[in-house]
Amino acid sequence: MTHRGLAPDGTIAREGALDRVPPLFAPVIEAARTLIATTFGPPGGPLPDRPGRPPRLHSAYLYGSIPRGTALLGVSDLDLQLALHHEPTETDRADARALEKALDDAFPQIDGVGILLTSRATLLSDLERHDLGFFVACLCTPLLGPDLARDLPRYRPTxxxxxxxxxxxxxxxxxxxxxxxxxxxxxxxxxxxxxxxxxxxxxxxxxxxxxxxxxxxxxxxxxxxxxxxxxxxxxxxxxxxxxxxxxxxxxxxxxxxxxxxxxxxxxxxxxxxxxxxxxx
Structure with missing residues (x-):
């Protein structure tokens, strides 16, 4: 139970959850989960077809209206945050753009896809503790891999x-x-x-x-x-x-x-x- 978006202890409650995804958007989320793992590799492991390549993906998250349960059919976009083991490269960005297009072309339920790429180290850094860290801990919904919110504080509206x-x-x-x-x-x-x-x-x-x-x-x-x-x-x-x-x-x-x-x-x-x- 939340009041003004706050948990009983006065900290900001995480605003999204997979069980709030509207049923018509569920196939979009499942496809995103599969394509992310196929493109960036399963969290913590190398790509199956390239066993010598280091793992890229630490974890993946949803954010925006879809995990909040307020998405509008054919109007809302799909928003994703990927946490990588390294700083994003041009190869990573190109792969993300291809993934965005593949999902957008495949599902009329959404109007556009946006993928943010950030390293795990940046998301957990002291500099980003009250910006990107807050974003992941409170505004993002875990989709794949270990949840970085476990390594971040609880936040208050300060x-x-x-x-x-x-x-x-x-x-x-x-x-x-x-x-x-x-x-x-x-x-x-x-x-x-x-x-x-x-x-x-x-x-x-x-x-x-x-x-x-x-x-x-x-x-x-x-x-x-x-x-x-x-x-x-x-x-x-x-x-x-x-x-x-x-x-x-x-x-x-x-x-x-x-x-x-x-x-x-x-x-x-x-x-x-x-x-x-x-x-x-």
């Missing part, structure tokens, strides 16, 4: 967690603006609009997370909780939540987010929580 998860918004603004200027197709503009809107809603939520004292990944709930603390900015955040679900190719939809909401949010975040520890 200002440290807020700072290390979303305290780098100011660094993203120049990149987003450059991508907006270069976006030449409706597809590119929709992709950017969705990414920007999602990040702003999640950042808005974590800005107020310690005061609200809880956790949610639901975008509508996140916008509402933010708006309760910043009513003057509530309409903009509701718009961002709408665009995160149904992105628009119209620059007039994205521009207010990039030029008004995002700069304000970055400055307010730095004032309230500070900025994220710099990464290499």
């Amino acid at each position: 200002t440290e967690l807020a700072r290390e998860t979303n305290g780098d918004l100011a660094l993203l603004l120049p990149r987003w603006r450059a991508r907006a200027a270069d976006a030449a197709t409706d597809t590119a503009r929709r992709t950017l609009c969705r990414a920007v809107a999602r990040r702003l809603v999640r950042t808005g939520f974590t800005l107020v997370m310690p005061r609200w004292n809880g956790w949610t990944s639901d975008l509508t709930d996140s916008a509402t909780i933010f708006g309760d603390h910043y009513p003057a900015r509530a309409p903009q955040m509701r718009t961002a939540a709408t665009l995160a679900r149904t992105p628009s190719p119209d620059p007039a939809a994205l521009d207010p987010l990039l030029e008004d909401l995002a700069p304000w949010l970055a400055a307010e975040y730095a004032t309230v929580h500070g900025t994220k520890t710099p990464r290499p």
Whole structure:
């Protein structure tokens, strides 16, 4: 039983589980499990057809709406995190892209596949303890291999967690603006609009997370909780939540987010929580 996404001891409860996967998505998950093991090798062992090759895969995880049980047929994407025994190589990335395409082409239930590749050492590092470590421990659902959450702490909705998860918004603004200027197709503009809107809603939520004292990944709930603390900015955040679900190719939809909401949010975040520890 959870309250505001928290376990009885006040720590953030893991939000997904395999038994929450909607039945229509179950074949997608089984295919992903098989293809990951075939492509990257079974966790802890070499590829069966290449016995001399060192093992690549430590563990694999689901995240997003499918393991939360809120996925929409033909709309939601499949999100996967692979923990490797080594830092990802170009070969690993090429294999992941091929796996993404194979799953996306095979299943009309999903609209796209995204695979994150990260080394086990990075996920367990002190630097990533309150960012990628939190992501694996609380937002990811184990699919294959040993669960890295066993080697990570229990997390609470603190200002440290807020700072290390979303305290780098100011660094993203120049990149987003450059991508907006270069976006030449409706597809590119929709992709950017969705990414920007999602990040702003999640950042808005974590800005107020310690005061609200809880956790949610639901975008509508996140916008509402933010708006309760910043009513003057509530309409903009509701718009961002709408665009995160149904992105628009119209620059007039994205521009207010990039030029008004995002700069304000970055400055307010730095004032309230500070900025994220710099990464290499």
